[in-house]
Amino acid sequence: xxxxxxxxxxxxxxxxxxxxxxxxxxxxxxxxxxxxxxxxxxxxxxxxxxxxxxxxxxxxxxxxxxxxxxxxxxxxxxxxxxxxxxxxxxxxxxxxxxxxxxxxxxxxxxxxxxxxxxxxxxxxxxxxxxxxxxxxxxxxxxxxxxxxxxxxxxxxxxxxxxxxxxxxxxxxxxxxxxxx
Amino acid sequence: xxxxxxxxxxxxxxxxxxxxxxxxxxxxxxxxxxxxxxxxxxxxxxxxxxxxxxxxxxxxxxxxxxxxxxxxxxxxxxxxxxxxxxxxxxxxxxxxxxxxxxxxxxxxxxxxxxxxxxxxxxxxxxxxxxxxxxxxxxx
Numbered sequence: 001x002x003x004x005x006x007x008x009x010x011x012x013x014x015x016x017x018x019x020x021x022x023x024x025x026x027x028x029x030x031x032x033x034x035x036x037x038x039x040x041x042x043x044x045x046x047x048x049x050x051x052x053x054x055x056x057x058x059x060x061x062x063x064x065x066x067x068x069x070x071x072x073x074x075x076x077x078x079x080x081x082x083x084x085x086x087x088x089x090x091x092x093x094x095x096x097x098x099x100x101x102x103x104x105x106x107x108x109x110x111x112x113x114x115x116x117x118x119x120x121x122x123x124x125x126x127x128x129x130x131x132x133x134x135x136x137x138x139x140x141x142x143x144x145x146x147x148x149x150x151x152x153x154x155x156x157x158x159x160x161x162x163x164x165x166x167x168x169x170x171x172x173x174x175x176x177x178x179x180x
Numbered sequence: 181x182x183x184x185x186x187x188x189x190x191x192x193x194x195x196x197x198x199x200x201x202x203x204x205x206x207x208x209x210x211x212x213x214x215x216x217x218x219x220x221x222x223x224x225x226x227x228x229x230x231x232x233x234x235x236x237x238x239x240x241x242x243x244x245x246x247x248x249x250x251x252x253x254x255x256x257x258x259x260x261x262x263x264x265x266x267x268x269x270x271x272x273x274x275x276x277x278x279x280x281x282x283x284x285x286x287x288x289x290x291x292x293x294x295x296x297x298x299x300x301x302x303x304x305x306x307x308x309x310x311x312x313x314x315x316x317x318x319x
Contacts, residue, residue, distance in 0.1 A: 122286075125212055147257050
């Protein structure tokens with residue numbers, strides 16, 4: 001996983017980078033399965049390895065698969081990134097151990113979900129009942145965000161596409177189908 | 181359009197129904213196993229995108245015209261919000277599924293099913309829309 005991540009940074013051929021990023025997502029999905037988070041792994045595999053690879057490949061088809069000439073390393077941003085990274089890693093030392101029963105996250109609402117969700121919703125998959133019922137507001141927000149993203153893409157790209165089609169003459173207009 | 185890639189076309193034709201079926205399984209079995217609206221929507225969209233890649237964008241457009249995509253985009257959000265509002269009308273809180281049916285547990289089940297359906301529809305319509313918009317830029 002580390003190897004694919006590092007290769008993504010250094011390889012200049014963008015096609016290889018896209019494929020490696022998909023591999024990275026797939027490996028992350030395997031990691032989530034090992035951690036028993038099957039739903040998250042499912043999402044990672046479908047979204048990270050599937051759709052985003054496809055969309056990035058689509059973008060490459062529009063642009064080019066060669067990265068522009070390498071810029072020289074800038075010292076101050078590099079130092080800043082290293083500093084932030086070290087602070088974050090230092091911060092993880094205060095976090096509770098993985099799977100610690102006394103961790104704050106496991107003491108707040110989690111016991112109630114584990115004990116009551118089957119009785120209250122009748123669903124064996126707790127992730128679904130938390131996602132759709134207990135945290136319904138959050139999920140609604142997420143759906144609206146996705147909806148907004150689609151609207152944004154339509155406004156930015158779909159509209160421009162239609163205008164350029166109109167401006168570029170009849171012959172192309174005929175076989176290009178309808179505008180987005 | 182890839183008219184010459186016979187193997188790709190035959191395999192894709194064979195695979196696409198199963199991809200769509202699997203998406204529906206993930207959608208409606210999300211209550212009992214891993215999965216749910218988000219994953220199902222993405223898998224469903226992947227089936228459509230595979231079809232468009234192999235058989236051409238124009239054919240993909242015929243299967244899923246823009247008006248249908250846009251309608252589905254909003255229908256998903258409306259189903260989700262409508263389920264919430266329906267709970268409000270029946271005397272509960274917004275997104276309170278207990279009041280949807282006589283039995284609170286059955287109400288929860290119905291509410292979660294509807295909400296996941298809304299999520300799935302919006303997500304798949306979004307992914308298909310983004311793909312088509314991107315893909316039609318270079319024509």
